[in-house]
Amino acid sequence: MPNVIIDKDRCKGCELCVHACPQKVLEMSKDLNVKGYFYSKPVHPHKCIGCTMCAMMCPDTAIKVEVYGTRYRYFAY
Amino acid sequence: MAKKLMKGAEAIGEAAIRAGCRHYFGYPITPQSEIAEYLSRRMPEVGGVFLQAESEVAASNMLFGAAATGTRVMTSSSSPGISLMAEAFSYMVGAEVPAVVVNAMRGGPGLGGILPSQSDYFQATKANGHGDVHFIVLAPASLQESVEHVMMAFPLAEKYRNPVMIVADGLVVQMMESVDFDIVETTDPPDVEDWAATGTKGRRERNLVKSLFLDPLGLEEHNRKLRRKYDEMEENEVRYEEVLIEDDTKLVAVAYGTTSRVVRSVVEELRGEGYPVGLFRPITLYPFAYDRLREISKRDSVKGFMSIEMSTGQMIYDVRLAVQDLKPVGFFGRQGGIIPTPDDVRKAMLQELEKLGG
Amino acid sequence: MVTIFTRPDSMFDTPTHYCPGCTHGVAHRLVAEVIDELGIKDKTVGVAPVGCAVLIYNYMNTDFVEGSHGRAPASATGIKRSRPDLVVYTYQGDGDLASIGAAEIVHAANRGEKITVVFINNAIYGMTGGQMAPTTLPGQKTTTSPKGRDVNHIGYPIRMAELLATLKTPGYIVRSSLHDPYHIAMAKKAIKQAFIYQLEGKAFSMVELLSTCPTNWGMTPYQATQWLKENMLQYYPLGVFKTPEDE
Numbered sequence: 001m002p003n004v005i006i007d008k009d010r011c012k013g014c015e016l017c018v019h020a021c022p023q024k025v026l027e028m029s030k031d032l033n034v035k036g037y038f039y040s041k042p043v044h045p046h047k048c049i050g051c052t053m054c055a056m057m058c059p060d061t062a063i064k065v066e067v068y069g070t071r072y073r074y075f076a077y
Numbered sequence: 078m079a080k081k082l083m084k085g086a087e088a089i090g091e092a093a094i095r096a097g098c099r100h101y102f103g104y105p106i107t108p109q110s111e112i113a114e115y116l117s118r119r120m121p122e123v124g125g126v127f128l129q130a131e132s133e134v135a136a137s138n139m140l141f142g143a144a145a146t147g148t149r150v151m152t153s154s155s156s157p158g159i160s161l162m163a164e165a166f167s168y169m170v171g172a173e174v175p176a177v178v179v180n181a182m183r184g185g186p187g188l189g190g191i192l193p194s195q196s197d198y199f200q201a202t203k204a205n206g207h208g209d210v211h212f213i214v215l216a217p218a219s220l221q222e223s224v225e226h227v228m229m230a231f232p233l234a235e236k237y238r239n240p241v242m243i244v245a246d247g248l249v250v251q252m253m254e255s256v257d258f259d260i261v262e263t264t265d266p267p268d269v270e271d272w273a274a275t276g277t278k279g280r281r282e283r284n285l286v287k288s289l290f291l292d293p294l295g296l297e298e299h300n301r302k303l304r305r306k307y308d309e310m311e312e313n314e315v316r317y318e319e320v321l322i323e324d325d326t327k328l329v330a331v332a333y334g335t336t337s338r339v340v341r342s343v344v345e346e347l348r349g350e351g352y353p354v355g356l357f358r359p360i361t362l363y364p365f366a367y368d369r370l371r372e373i374s375k376r377d378s379v380k381g382f383m384s385i386e387m388s389t390g391q392m393i394y395d396v397r398l399a400v401q402d403l404k405p406v407g408f409f410g411r412q413g414g415i416i417p418t419p420d421d422v423r424k425a426m427l428q429e430l431e432k433l434g435g
Numbered sequence: 436m437v438t439i440f441t442r443p444d445s446m447f448d449t450p451t452h453y454c455p456g457c458t459h460g461v462a463h464r465l466v467a468e469v470i471d472e473l474g475i476k477d478k479t480v481g482v483a484p485v486g487c488a489v490l491i492y493n494y495m496n497t498d499f500v501e502g503s504h505g506r507a508p509a510s511a512t513g514i515k516r517s518r519p520d521l522v523v524y525t526y527q528g529d530g531d532l533a534s535i536g537a538a539e540i541v542h543a544a545n546r547g548e549k550i551t552v553v554f555i556n557n558a559i560y561g562m563t564g565g566q567m568a569p570t571t572l573p574g575q576k577t578t579t580s581p582k583g584r585d586v587n588h589i590g591y592p593i594r595m596a597e598l599l600a601t602l603k604t605p606g607y608i609v610r611s612s613l614h615d616p617y618h619i620a621m622a623k624k625a626i627k628q629a630f631i632y633q634l635e636g637k638a639f640s641m642v643e644l645l646s647t648c649p650t651n652w653g654m655t656p657y658q659a660t661q662w663l664k665e666n667m668l669q670y671y672p673l674g675v676f677k678t679p680e681d682e
Binding site for chain 3: 100102126128130131132134135136138139140141142143144145146148150164165168172274275276277278279283284285286287288289
């Protein structure tokens with residue numbers, strides 16, 4: 001089972017990860033982080049398939065993806 | 078090794094190799110293309126790298142790149158080319174990397190001419206690049222001295238982690254004289270692991286060779302650090318030669334490089350005839366021998382100075398700075414690539430002497 | 436538990452100064468991931484450009500030299516020629532590489548310098564505030580082309596990858612894009628191959644990366660990726676333009 005961890009204070013709120021996620025796991029927060037941005041957060045973590053596309057798209061290396069159990073590889077990266 | 082008759086450009090190239098320089102980046106320009114030609118033959122023989130760049134701009138930035146790895150590296154050019162290199166020169170001073178640059182000065186401004194000149198004095202001593210920038214500037218008057226300057230320029234550059242420039246005018250580079258390479262001791266390059274970009278090799282913090290300091294306080298600190306280095310240069314590296322400056326000397330001619338050779342012969346001749354004249358020859362143009370000239374100017378016997386240059390008067394500003402209003406400073410110069418003849422200089426010096434009251 | 440995606444070792448954890456959604460961050464990470472995967476962190480020297488990415492050395496944990504504007508390929512030449520054992524790459528924007536440094540990139544490629552060039556093409560000058568670049572698209576509005584780039588006045592945008600691919604000297608010239616995860620994966624593959632060619636001592640390599648500049652384009656980061664897809668891909672086709680194996 002995959003787990004998306006977002007370092008909310010690194011996030012600049014660009015929303016690229018939200019658009020990149022094929023499972024609509026992520027949404028923007030309603031509150032601000034220390035930088036003053038609305039940050040991205042996994043609101044439907046159970047939908048995550050561990051494709052890492054959100055992390056690939058993130059310009060700020062704010063996203064870490066972990067997997068418990070079987071890891072599926074969807075494409076070469 | 079015995080003395081060897083060589084052309085200036087080749088002697089300068091060979092001196093660099095003797096000094097342990099194995100990398101040369103350059104771009105052809107008259108009157109110093111023979112340095113590049115010589116090194117294009119010699120570098121491969123000693124396992125070194127000769128690379129002809131696409132422009133002086135690129136050559137000087139290659140110099141910067143190689144210098145950033147702590148490698149002994151040299152480039153050479155002539156006045157218009159040196160102007161193009163000024164960009165990288167400034168970055169090199171800012172990033173504190175050592176390198177050696179030879180400028181075979183030719184007449185300017187613009188394309189000017191291709192004959193010997195000393196009209197890059199301001200540029201070499203005061204404006205090798207934007208920002209608070211100084212190079213140590215050596216001005217050889219003979220081929221033997223050119224060889225010595227090239228060979229000592231590398232350790233000097235490494236000592237201060239700052240470029241060193243040798244301003245040899247077009248004549249020095251083009252003429253032939255006998256040279257002896259064994260006079261100067263060669264040194265091993267210093268350890269550069271604490272600053273150079275050589276790959277971290279997993280055993281230390283990474284190194285950063287840069288000149289950008291966005292924080293004004295950081296930049297001010299950096300400027301002050303560079304200033305301290307210039308102060309140290311001014312303290313330790315001033316070199317000059319005095320010829321026939323004696324207790325009775327009334328007129329002191331100040332000249333460097335090729336011009337100083339003409340003036341020297343005139344001064345010796347005039348002395349033989351009983352005229353109280355002497356020659357002061359700055360060997361380092363930066364740092365300039367202000368203190369020594371000032372001392373000389375305080376002598377009662379000394380009535381005046383005379384700057385003799387192949388320009389319309391550039392070093393004269395430094396002579397005036399040294400002498401200030403203690404004694405008058407006259408000038409004689411030829412321009413356009415014309416080397417003053419002994420007759421020219423003799424006439425000018427006698428005139429000056431007369432102005433000072435015989 | 437396995438971590439399948441995290442910040443590469445070759446990057447410091449310093450947050451970048453880039454605007455939200457700027458793909459510089461992605462390009463930095465791709466280079467760092469490749470350096471990690473090839474195990475070359477200890478012998479890599481980067482050359483920083485002038486432009487937004489001048490501060491790349493604050494984020495990459497390798498030795499770095501900061502070049503002057505456009506001259507990074509010349510400085511990289513000096514580094515590589517004096518220390519052929521090092522892996523040398525430049526990271527340059529379009530103003531740096533395609534405008535002021537056009538001579539240096541062409542000749543470094545033509546000499547076949549064994550260096551890798553990462554070329555960020557975002558069709559605009561970022562650092563100085565959104566002026567027209569040599570890569571600005573026809574009709575694209577910038578602060579110095581307020582009515583849109585007029586090709587009769589200033590010519591057409593330069594396609595650097597195509598231009599360099601015409602050189603006879605062997606090289607590896609690729610154009611990729613950073614506008615979506617699929618293309619980012621392709622870009623990483625290209626960057627890795629570029630470094631491999633350098634490690635093998637085979638050829639000069641350049642990877643052009645189509646990138647976004649949401650701030651100066653006046654768009655949201657996501658709109659910018661879509662604008663890139665709809666406009667830049669037409670003018671700047673992706674692909675491998677040349678490999679050292681080509682005749």
